[in-house]
Amino acid sequence: MSETTRSTLAAAQAAAAAGVGEGASADAVVLARTSDAVRAAGTVLRERFGDVVRHESRAELMRALAANDEAVLAVLRPRLTLLRPGARWVADELQGGSLPPGEWWLVDPAEGNVNHLHGLPEWAVTATLVRENRPVLTVVHLPLTGETYTALAGAGAHLDGRALRVSEQTDLGLALVATSQARPDEDASTVRRIGSSVTAMLLDALVVRTSVPATLHLLSVAAGRIDAFWQFAGARADLLPGALLVSEAGGRITDAEGRAWTPESDSFLATAPGVHAAAVATLTR
Known part of the structure; x- marks a missing residue:
């Protein structure tokens, strides 16, 4: 079990003790397993990161972007499908608008993909479980730093198990x-x-x-x-x-x-x- 999984499970136990409820506790276990899956997929994207590769056309660039996506999804999709077999998958991460009823995996296998191809460090792997058009849990992993950000509806947001809080700025x-x-x-x-x-x-x-x-x-x-x-x-x-x-x-x-x-x-x-x-x-x- 990874350190992130242990931290997330500890957060789940704390949420249950605080009266968040059995449903949220079950989702927290899914969150922990999702975190492990996203981190494993992030290793694939990190191994593909390197020198800038110039592309001669938009079509060539799009093929390179798709290749990154496919390599990550080959690891991520089977693991998430096992976690929530009834959840459908959003086919295009660039789409907006509401989703049909039910549970959906909303995944960006290479968030910041164009940065990745240009040798820039600002990219991530994300997976979000959406239920009736509301995000239930999310994992954002930064493969270059090893950081994993997680959030569970009603149970807070965390960075590698440490609670996050927005700033107190008023000006x-x-x-x-x-x-x-x-x-x-x-x-x-x-x-x-x-x-x-x-x-x-x-x-x-x-x-x-x-x-x-x-x-x-x-x-x-x-x-x-x-x-x-x-x-x-x-x-x-x-x-x-x-x-x-x-x-x-x-x-x-x-x-x-x-x-x-x-x-x-x-x-x-x-x-x-x-x-x-x-x-x-x-x-x-």
Whole structure:
């Protein structure tokens, strides 16, 4: 049993002792096994990481991205299928919107895949169990550092067993904030919206970070390292894992206008509670 599994099982026992309930405790066991599966799959992606390989066409690049995905899924899919045989799989991690009823595995086998192919270190393997359109548990593993972030609905968010908490920042002018591009080839209106929001945040926040993937920024919000993250449009796979981590770490999840967020929303905002109102004001002015 891995150290991460032991930490997650310990968290499950603590949750049960606190009265979280048998269902959540059973899900915590699934979370522990999911963590082991994601870490094993992460080893495959780490072994494929190396020098930058230049691609001569978009088609060639897409084949390389797909090859990474397939190599990781060859390890991850059988293990997760054994864990929840009745759960269906989301076929395309770039899709947005609500899922049909039931239980689904939402997996990004190489979150930040384009970074991986360009020799950049910002990439991960993620697996999220979604039940009736709500994330129940998530695992985000960073193979280069060995870190594993986990969250279980109602039982908190953790980094290798250590509880996470969002920052206590209350002044947007002292806040480190971040945004991300949801996908290549965004439509012109979304691109303009991103540009104007970055300008607004550059005027109001301390520092603005812009990079992909979204999930890694959301890990930092959950860990209290940055204070807010926003994105326009977006796929389920790059927002639902981080949304669960941030909410379980005490953060706020809404759309950019402060309304309740769902996978069908056209914007996303995750913040420390103390800067949420100011972030909404900046993004909507």
